[in-house]
Amino acid sequence: MAGLDVPVAETSPAVSVRLEVLRHRADFLRAAKAQRSGQPAFLLQARDRRDADPTIRVGFTCSKKVGNAVQRNCAKRRLREIARHIIPTHGHPGHDYVLVGRPDATVSRDLAQMQLDLIRALQKVRP
RNA sequence: GCGGAUGGCUGGAUGGUCGCUGCGUUGUGUUUCCGCUUUGCCGAGACGCGACGUAGAGGAAAGUCCGGACUCCAUGAAGAGACGGUGCCGGGUAACGCCCGGCGGGGGCAACCCCAGGGACAGCGCCACAGAGAACAGACCGCCUGACGCAUCGCUUGCGAUACGUCUGGUAAGGGUGAAACGGUGGAGUAAGAGACCACCGCGGGUCUGGCAACAGCCCCGGCACGGCAAGCCCCACCGGGAGCAAUGCCAAAUAGGGACCUCGUGGUGCAAGCCAGGGCGUCUUUGGCCCGAGACGGUCCGGGUUGGCAGCUAGAGGGCCAUGGGCAACCAUGGCCUGAGAUGAAUGACCAUCCAUGGUCGGGGCAACCCGACCGGGACAGAAUCCGGCUUACAGGCCGUCCGCGCUU
RNA sequence: GCCGCCUUAGCUCAGUUGGUUAGAGCACUGGUUUGUGGAACCAGGGGUCCCCCGUUCAAGCCGGGGAGGCGGUA
Numbered sequence: 001m002a003g004l005d006v007p008v009a010e011t012s013p014a015v016s017v018r019l020e021v022l023r024h025r026a027d028f029l030r031a032a033k034a035q036r037s038g039q040p041a042f043l044l045q046a047r048d049r050r051d052a053d054p055t056i057r058v059g060f061t062c063s064k065k066v067g068n069a070v071q072r073n074c075a076k077r078r079l080r081e082i083a084r085h086i087i088p089t090h091g092h093p094g095h096d097y098v099l100v101g102r103p104d105a106t107v108s109r110d111l112a113q114m115q116l117d118l119i120r121a122l123q124k125v126r127p
Numbered sequence: 128g129c130g131g132a133u134g135g136c137u138g139g140a141u142g143g144u145c146g147c148u149g150c151g152u153u154g155u156g157u158u159u160c161c162g163c164u165u166u167g168c169c170g171a172g173a174c175g176c177g178a179c180g181u182a183g184a185g186g187a188a189a190g191u192c193c194g195g196a197c198u199c200c201a202u203g204a205a206g207a208g209a210c211g212g213u214g215c216c217g218g219g220u221a222a223c224g225c226c227c228g229g230c231g232g233g234g235g236c237a238a239c240c241c242c243a244g245g246g247a248c249a250g251c252g253c254c255a256c257a258g259a260g261a262a263c264a265g266a267c268c269g270c271c272u273g274a275c276g277c278a279u280c281g282c283u284u285g286c287g288a289u290a291c292g293u294c295u296g297g298u299a300a301g302g303g304u305g306a307a308a309c310g311g312u313g314g315a316g317u318a319a320g321a322g323a324c325c326a327c328c329g330c331g332g333g334u335c336u337g338g339c340a341a342c343a344g345c346c347c348c349g350g351c352a353c354g355g356c357a358a359g360c361c362c363c364a365c366c367g368g369g370a371g372c373a374a375u376g377c378c379a380a381a382u383a384g385g386g387a388c389c390u391c392g393u394g395g396u397g398c399a400a401g402c403c404a405g406g407g408c409g410u411c412u413u414u415g416g417c418c419c420g421a422g423a424c425g426g427u428c429c430g431g432g433u434u435g436g437c438a439g440c441u442a443g444a445g446g447g448c449c450a451u452g453g454g455c456a457a458c459c460a461u462g463g464c465c466u467g468a469g470a471u472g473a474a475u476g477a478c479c480a481u482c483c484a485u486g487g488u489c490g491g492g493g494c495a496a497c498c499c500g501a502c503c504g505g506g507a508c509a510g511a512a513u514c515c516g517g518c519u520u521a522c523a524g525g526c527c528g529u530c531c532g533c534g535c536u537u
Numbered sequence: 538g539c540c541g542c543c544u545u546a547g548c549u550c551a552g553u554u555g556g557u558u559a560g561a562g563c564a565c566u567g568g569u570u571u572g573u574g575g576a577a578c579c580a581g582g583g584g585u586c587c588c589c590c591g592u593u594c595a596a597g598c599c600g601g602g603g604a605g606g607c608g609g610u611a
Contacts, residue, residue, distance in 0.1 A: 023472060061472065069510050081477050
């Protein structure tokens, strides 16, 4: 962890955009129809809302394929953890992002690697 | 020491950095309302953003298999029926299909474990195949008596013995079939045999004794008659209205402003109220009640729309510990102290370090068990969803206690 | 979360009061026919009756527990 240079701490979001959590089913369905980028430990879906609000919204979801309730909860916590560090600095204002968990990998993959994965995924879905 | 039985507890620890949700206090922004010393202040509420404090998953939170609390719907009362469930006896409990104690049966050397364990004389039904015979059964091979025929042998020439065949009768000991064959073993008895008889065991019935009871024991009688299946129908006893917090109530938005039913053919008399008769209110009976012109109102259901928010929502048959008393125990009573998750795409965490338990490799010490050091791996099952009481299922390990058998020592 | 339903051959389904060998169609394999293929005809193989325990002489069927799948519900 110490050797990896993850650009998280130093770029504290001074002009931070606020982060909101997606809570409604319709938002998830809209995001699923937009851009996507698969990564080893998760799948990123991204959608430009095309409204004036610059708020970035993030949702997390895990199907039953991920595992039992403990594994699903754990996967969502890890996805929240990387999103909390990466999305405010690397995300695009006015977008909705959805992170989808994958079986085994979301729980077992190294967290620093997953943060790098997320940065790469965010660059891929850039419009 | 080894092997086993059983009861209970626990379910990694500490620290650091960054975060989540509820509650409390507080700061600040927007907005609404009230008052006015009237255009900005006080107070209250809602929403948003912070600060500080505090709390925050389980023994199974799981499966959803039982029992309740609670909410809504239905319901006049009593009885019967139907349907579903439970099933040795007694106790505990709010209740239970749960728990405790006892009884009976089975397993184990034992500690101990397992059992849906009422009724087969209330009735119906089933018992395949095999076998002679399978449910108040039956006689295949056998065994035995008698008659006749035939063969052989013996001789006292018309009898005896033996073998075979046919017929008549007796028998159920033995063989064989089956899951099961109408008591078992031994004796006595007989032509051969048989509970026909005797002893013991089993079975059935009865008196007495002990026990609240299930049941047990002694004695007497019967003399084998009375097979199994009720987790087949059933009988008996007891219990049970239905649905479930996504219940239910409210607000907002959106869609529709629709359809069906309650309201079905009542009659006589009377101006009417009413009375009489008839019918209806979805199992039946008794008894009571309500309704029976049309429309409206209202109610229920269907169809259509919304998948937002608030309440329900966490203090209750609460839980834990201790003491005293009652009880073999489950548990109960009294007193004291401590404790208290409420999320809703669903919080209670992520990462790192050290320690602890544990596995592997290497090195050193030691006769050995083992000890020390280094490195690597690595944390069981599993996540509250209205709340309790149980049951069942999953589970790395660790700790404490009680008991039994064997071995050793004394 | 709550409430229901289902599990039999590779697939879709039957299976009576528990009874002797668990069947049907499609699919598969081999053969006949044909110049070849299809179709047709003939023959054949293939089953942990989802799993475990129990009741019974005997379980796909009866009882209990578990696993997996499907549906409904604001």
